[in-house]
Structure formats: C-alpha cells, structure tokens
Amino acid sequence: MTAARDLQLDTACPDTRALVEHVTSKWGVLVLLALRDRTMRWSELKREIAGVSEKMLIQSLQTLEADGLVLRTARPVVPPHVDYSLTDAGHEAVDLLAPLVFWAQQQVQG
Amino acid sequence: MTAARDLQLDTACPDTRALVEHVTSKWGVLVLLALRDRTMRWSELKREIAGVSEKMLIQSLQTLEADGLVLRTARPVVPPHVDYSLTDAGHEAVDLLAPLVFWAQQQVQG
Numbered sequence: 001m002t003a004a005r006d007l008q009l010d011t012a013c014p015d016t017r018a019l020v021e022h023v024t025s026k027w028g029v030l031v032l033l034a035l036r037d038r039t040m041r042w043s044e045l046k047r048e049i050a051g052v053s054e055k056m057l058i059q060s061l062q063t064l065e066a067d068g069l070v071l072r073t074a075r076p077v078v079p080p081h082v083d084y085s086l087t088d089a090g091h092e093a094v095d096l097l098a099p100l101v102f103w104a105q106q107q108v109q110g
Numbered sequence: 111m112t113a114a115r116d117l118q119l120d121t122a123c124p125d126t127r128a129l130v131e132h133v134t135s136k137w138g139v140l141v142l143l144a145l146r147d148r149t150m151r152w153s154e155l156k157r158e159i160a161g162v163s164e165k166m167l168i169q170s171l172q173t174l175e176a177d178g179l180v181l182r183t184a185r186p187v188v189p190p191h192v193d194y195s196l197t198d199a200g201h202e203a204v205d206l207l208a209p210l211v212f213w214a215q216q217q218v219q220g
Contacts, residue, residue, distance in 0.1 A: 019214040024134040096210040103206050108125040
C-alpha cells in the first residue's frame with residue numbers, strides 16, 4: 001500500500017493535480033503528440049490539430065510552456081517566425097501519456 | 111504524424127475523452143491505485159483513501175464500475191459485505207496511469 005499512500009499525498013498536491021490535468025486535457029494531449037516528432041510553427045500546429053480554435057491552441061501552448069513542457073522560440077525576423085518544440089520534460093510526458101490514451105481508445109472501440 | 115492524427119480522431123471521441131478523464135481524476139487515480147494490490151471492502155477503501163468524502167468515493171466507484179474498470183461484488187450476507195476489485199481492464203489502466211502520476215509528482219517536487 002506504500003505506493004498508494006505516496007500517491008495520495010501526491011494527488012492531494014494541487015501542483016501535481018494541475019500538471020496531470022494539463023497533460024491529459026483534450027488539446028494538451030494533441031499538442032504534445034503533434035510536437036513529439038518535430039518542432040512546429042504556429043500555423044503547422046493549427047493545421048495539424050484539426051478542430052482546435054485559435055484561443056484554445058494559444059491557451060494550451062501557454063499552459064504547457066508555463067509547465068516547462070513546451071519551448072517557444074521566437075526568431076527576430078519579419079514576418080514573425082515562432083517555433084514550438086518539446087522540452088526534455090515534454091518528451092517524458094508524452095512518452096508516458098501516449099500509451100494511456102491509446103489504451104483508452106482501444107477500450108472504447110473494443 | 112500518423113500517431114498524432116490517429117489520436118486526434120481519438121480524443122475527438124467523447125467516450126475516449128471521458129475514459130481518460132475518469133482514470134486521471136483525483137479520486138479515480140487513488141481508487142485504482144488502492145485496488146492495485148488487492149480487493150478491498152468499502153470501509154477499507156474509505157480508510158485507505160484519506161480525505162475522500164463518502165459522496166465522492168461512491169461516485170468514483172460507480173463511474174469506474176460503469177467503465178468496466180472496477181468490479182463490485184456484493185455478498186448476500188448480514189451485515190452486507192461488498193468487495194471492490196480491479197477488472198483486467200482496471201489493472202491495465204492503473205499500470206499505464208501510475209508512471210504518469212509519479213512523473214508529475216517528481217516534476218513538481220524537482
């Protein structure tokens with residue numbers, strides 16, 4: 001029961017809860033997966049994640065950036081060029097997250 | 111990008127979203143972890159998951175039972191004896207979930 005008790009402390013922690021919620025959120029999942037293989041520009045992300053609104057994409061990216069999972073790199077050029085990529089922590093997150101989402105998909109379809 | 115596109119379809123599916131939300135919810139996580147090692151009675155679960163209200167524990171168990179992750183077994187005795195255990199799918203879920211929650215804990219503490 002040690003693991004459960006440890007995690008009890010853990011999920012009682014608002015910061016841990018928030019991080020789990022961010023990476024498992026609808027658009028959070030998709031952003032992390034989209035950036036798994038490569039860096040993307042805003043317009044690429046918007047195209048890749050069909051159905052996302054500008055507002056939700058901005059919000060998701062800002063949240064994941066604040067969590068230290070996504071890196072935003074603005075190049076000082078005209079017109080603006082902004083790249084989004086995963087940090088090491090972001091890669092860790094998506095590697096743990098993807099199997100859970102695939103499992104849920106299989107459960108629902110099965 | 112195939113994986114991301116597949117999951118895009120996936121997380122657009124309300125059933126998949128709901129299942130991910132249930133297993134990553136605050137009390138859902140704790141119920142799954144508590145039942146990982148063994149079957150428990152209601153009173154044991156209530157004691158194991160410190161801080162949970164009766165209402166939230168009932169709700170979480172009903173949700174996870176409806177998802178096919180938790181099995182509720184009522185023995186026809188007096189006084190009532192109800193056991194809760196994980197189904198095979200429940201074990202799959204917790205095995206995928208635990209590493210993600212531990213990771214989040216480490217991130218927050220790190």
